Amino acid sequence: MLNFSKINILFIYLTLFFISVFSLLNFQSKDNILIDKKVNLGLDLQGGSYLLLEINSESLVQEKIQSKVIPLKKLLNDNNLNYRDFKIKNNSLIFKLNDTKKFKSIFLSKNENLVNPYIDNYRSFELDFKELENKLVEISFSKFGLLSINNSALKQSIEIVRRRIDDVGTKEPTILQRGEKRILVELPGLKDPERIKELLGKTAKLNFRLVSENSEFGFDELMTETGEKLKISKKIVMSGENLIDAQPSIQNQQNEPTVSFSLDRLGAQKFGRTTTDNVGKRLAIVLDDKIISAPNINEPITSGNGVISGNFSFQEATDLALLLRSGALPTPLSIVEERTVGPDLGEDSIKSGLISLIVGFILVIIFMIYKYKIFGLVANTALIANLLMLVGILTILEATLTLPGIAGIILTVGMAVDANVLIFERIREELKTEKSIIHAFDSGYSKAKITVLDANITTLIAAIILFAFGSGPVKGFAITLGIGIITTLFTAYFLARHLTSIIVLKNSNKEISI
Amino acid sequence: MIKNINFVSKFKTANIISIILFILSIFLIGFKGLNYGIDFKGGTLIELRTDPSINASTIRDSLNSINLGDVNVKRFGKVGDYLIKVEQKNTNDNNLIPEIKKKLSNNLNSEIDFRRVENVGPKVSSELLESSIIAISLALAAMLFYIWIRFEWQFSIGSIIALFHDVVITLGIFSILSLEINLSIIAAVLTIVGYSMNDTVVIYDRIRENLFKYTKISISDISNLSINETLGRTIITSTTTLLALLSIYLLGGEILRGFSFAMILGVIIGTYSSIFVASPILKFFSVSYKTLEKKEEKILP
Numbered sequence: 001m002l003n004f005s006k007i008n009i010l011f012i013y014l015t016l017f018f019i020s021v022f023s024l025l026n027f028q029s030k031d032n033i034l035i036d037k038k039v040n041l042g043l044d045l046q047g048g049s050y051l052l053l054e055i056n057s058e059s060l061v062q063e064k065i066q067s068k069v070i071p072l073k074k075l076l077n078d079n080n081l082n083y084r085d086f087k088i089k090n091n092s093l094i095f096k097l098n099d100t101k102k103f104k105s106i107f108l109s110k111n112e113n114l115v116n117p118y119i120d121n122y123r124s125f126e127l128d129f130k131e132l133e134n135k136l137v138e139i140s141f142s143k144f145g146l147l148s149i150n151n152s153a154l155k156q157s158i159e160i161v162r163r164r165i166d167d168v169g170t171k172e173p174t175i176l177q178r179g180e181k182r183i184l185v186e187l188p189g190l191k192d193p194e195r196i197k198e199l200l201g202k203t204a205k206l207n208f209r210l211v212s213e214n215s216e217f218g219f220d221e222l223m224t225e226t227g228e229k230l231k232i233s234k235k236i237v238m239s240g241e242n243l244i245d246a247q248p249s250i251q252n253q254q255n256e257p258t259v260s261f262s263l264d265r266l267g268a269q270k271f272g273r274t275t276t277d278n279v280g281k282r283l284a285i286v287l288d289d290k291i292i293s294a295p296n297i298n299e300p301i302t303s304g305n306g307v308i309s310g311n312f313s314f315q316e317a318t319d320l321a322l323l324l325r326s327g328a329l330p331t332p333l334s335i336v337e338e339r340t341v342g343p344d345l346g347e348d349s350i351k352s353g354l355i356s357l358i359v360g361f362i363l364v365i366i367f368m369i370y371k372y373k374i375f376g377l378v379a380n381t382a383l384i385a386n387l388l389m390l391v392g393i394l395t396i397l398e399a400t401l402t403l404p405g406i407a408g409i410i411l412t413v414g415m416a417v418d419a420n421v422l423i424f425e426r427i428r429e430e431l432k433t434e435k436s437i438i439h440a441f442d443s444g445y446s447k448a449k450i451t452v453l454d455a456n457i458t459t460l461i462a463a464i465i466l467f468a469f470g471s472g473p474v475k476g477f478a479i480t481l482g483i484g485i486i487t488t489l490f491t492a493y494f495l496a497r498h499l500t501s502i503i504v505l506k507n508s509n510k511e512i513s514i
Numbered sequence: 515m516i517k518n519i520n521f522v523s524k525f526k527t528a529n530i531i532s533i534i535l536f537i538l539s540i541f542l543i544g545f546k547g548l549n550y551g552i553d554f555k556g557g558t559l560i561e562l563r564t565d566p567s568i569n570a571s572t573i574r575d576s577l578n579s580i581n582l583g584d585v586n587v588k589r590f591g592k593v594g595d596y597l598i599k600v601e602q603k604n605t606n607d608n609n610l611i612p613e614i615k616k617k618l619s620n621n622l623n624s625e626i627d628f629r630r631v632e633n634v635g636p637k638v639s640s641e642l643l644e645s646s647i648i649a650i651s652l653a654l655a656a657m658l659f660y661i662w663i664r665f666e667w668q669f670s671i672g673s674i675i676a677l678f679h680d681v682v683i684t685l686g687i688f689s690i691l692s693l694e695i696n697l698s699i700i701a702a703v704l705t706i707v708g709y710s711m712n713d714t715v716v717i718y719d720r721i722r723e724n725l726f727k728y729t730k731i732s733i734s735d736i737s738n739l740s741i742n743e744t745l746g747r748t749i750i751t752s753t754t755t756l757l758a759l760l761s762i763y764l765l766g767g768e769i770l771r772g773f774s775f776a777m778i779l780g781v782i783i784g785t786y787s788s789i790f791v792a793s794p795i796l797k798f799f800s801v802s803y804k805t806l807e808k809k810e811e812k813i814l815p
Contacts, residue, residue, distance in 0.1 A: 407766065471697065
């Protein structure tokens with residue numbers, strides 16, 4: 001175990017050198033053009049917000065099943081199927097039918113079925129057909145139908161969340177899908193997450209509807225911002241989808257902040273027609289079921305441009321414009337988990353993390369020299385190399401360093417010497433029985449090998465499980481702990497062994513104690 | 515520095531103490547319960563820094579005027595730093611935090627800095643608890659399996675009982691001291707599992723080696739010899755690990771305090787259990803070199 005070929009030695013020191021060099025990249029002040037790699041600081045160290053958003057699929061499914069009513073009734077009428085007792089209950093459509101067989105064959109046909117499309121990816125229809133007693137039929141979304149509704153709503157939400165966040169202009173946000181219903185948002189360096197939370201909390205469904213008591217579509221009674229109750233037709237003149245741009249503006253006469261918008265061709269046509277036909281009436285601008293304002297239509301607006309006023313502050317006008325530009329979310333998003341760390345706490349954490357690392361490191365080094373003298377130096381050299389390699393690998397992987405991650409490094413310092421301690425203790429034992437010093441060292445290394453491996457693999461297993469199940473900062477701990485074990489094995493079995501062999505072979509004719 | 519301490523003679527006393535502590539811990543966890551943090555119970559946590567002249571009860575009074583339910587305010591680290599914990603409410607209120615901030619700065623007439631805000635919803639907290647339990651169980655199962663492959667089933671049982679012993683007693687101490695259990699404590703528990711296992715494996719490895727070396731000696735004497743032979747290493751490694759952990763505990767800041775405290779407990783208990791729990795179990799199963807014979811070729815290099 002103490003013989004090293006030249007190639008071996010070259011391999012050890014080249015590996016050590018190359019990996020360690022990467023750790024130095026973290027100390028350069030300017031961005032390096034050649035190798036731009038750095039350990040990322042976790043949100044708990046640099047400050048920032050972590051948000052977990054969840055789409056509200058319940059309201060979405062309700063909406064979707066409602067949208068099936070008209071096409072379904074049309075399908076029934078077109079095929080001369082008489083239905084009665086049609087009702088919506090618990091997100092399913094229930095009605096009575098005489099000829100259920102005929103309906104079933106039409107409803108479950110794979111060809112150009114617009115009411116109940118066949119989803120090829122899942123090999124399933126969007127809707128399930130169930131026959132209850134007494135010719136009752138129940139239609140509800142199938143498992144995969146729900147999945148695809150959630151999926152498309154989630155994809156769309158992610159897109160809109162991204163647009164809203166980009167519009168605010170935070171640096172390097174992370175926006176990812178998590179599972180079937182959730183969106184993970186990480187906003188590093190953000191001081192006040194409240195504005196973003198507010199922006200993400202609004203669905204921003206905008207529509208224009210006439211104020212009218214007698215509408216053939218029925219009406220809703222909604223409140224205006226000023227507390228006035230208005231009856232508003234259910235018929236949507238035009239919705240936010242027809243907007244192509246929205247910007248905050250200042251209305252000259254009163255110096256009042258407003259939002260100017262422009263419409264696409266279709267929107268402009270609809271808007272023009274309605275305003276022409278209804279001069280003198282009031283048009284309500286409804287955002288998320290609240291009336292922002294309900295101005296009188298003084299003259300037809302055919303240009304496709306308009307202004308929304310509503311006693312906004314300039315900030316509110318800016319935010320509303322942003323929301324309208326980014327489009328409406330398919331469902332409300334709720335924040336199911338939030339973790340925000342202020343930048344000064346992050347700085348404090350880095351400081352205290354580094355201080356405890358340095359102190360822990362020095363304590364361990366002093367203890368090892370006290371215990372093993374010259375071989376303590378060997379173990380300490382291995383420990384320093386270990387740290388350099390650990391940080392080097394973290395840099396190569398561009399891993400995220402969190403506060404628990406720093407704790408993982410400190411713990412690695414404490415536990416890394418274990419490999420060398422196991423070996424040195426074994427050599428001590430061998431020295432008692434073995435006459436030749438070289439032999440004693442040699443067999444010490446080879447006998448301790450299995451134990452060192454076994455002992456470290458157990459910790460590695462714990463680290464891997466921690467990585468798989470841990471979240472955020474805990475994952476950072478698992479990464480440093482796991483990589484620490486690998487670098488520990490390398491430094492103990494290659495570097496420290498080589499250093500030991502140099503000492504032993506040089507002093508082979510003298511007494512060596514360990 | 516091989517000593518010759520008669521550990522085996524102390525096995526019995528140690529085992530009684532262990533069993534008492536273990537049962538006591540189970541009772542504590544069962545009846546007194548664990549003090550779950552917001553990670554597992556849901557709720558809102560705010561760490562704030564304000565003028566040192568303001569005390570906890572002023573903050574508490576100010577918060578009681580908004581209907582928040584159960585509010586807990588306590589000092590956290592430096593003077594003027596406080597930790598506010600608000601119990602989970604049924605409704606998911608996105609405006610809770612700005613509301614609290616507004617209320618506090620109005621009532622206290624002083625600059626208030628929210629240094630950290632954590633808000634965990636009821637669904638997420640139960641998921642986090644579930645995945646933590648899965649993680650710990652999986653870690654225990656993986657260890658069981660690994661030792662079973664590398665040694666024999668008797669060793670596997672011995673090490674897993676030692677691990678249970680460590681985890682349960684550590685949690686029992688957390689229960690009696692009402693210390694908070696959060697995600698980082700789970701990380702600590704998993705690391706304890708790894709560390710304790712590491713310690714047990716070192717002794718087991720030596721026992722296995724000695725079983726082959728001295729086939730005539732009883733398992734009690736083999737255990738004693740093996741524990742003594744590895745004692746130097748056990749002491750040195752736990753010392754260096756404890757040195758590192760003490761440094762985190764004292765200097766690593768408020769956030770890492772619970773984590774490092776759990777680890778310190780775990781290292782001490784884990785070291786003890788390798789000697790006084792894992793080894794006696796081999797004696798209980800009357801392990802001898804014959805137990806290992808069929809695996810001999812596979813294991814020894």
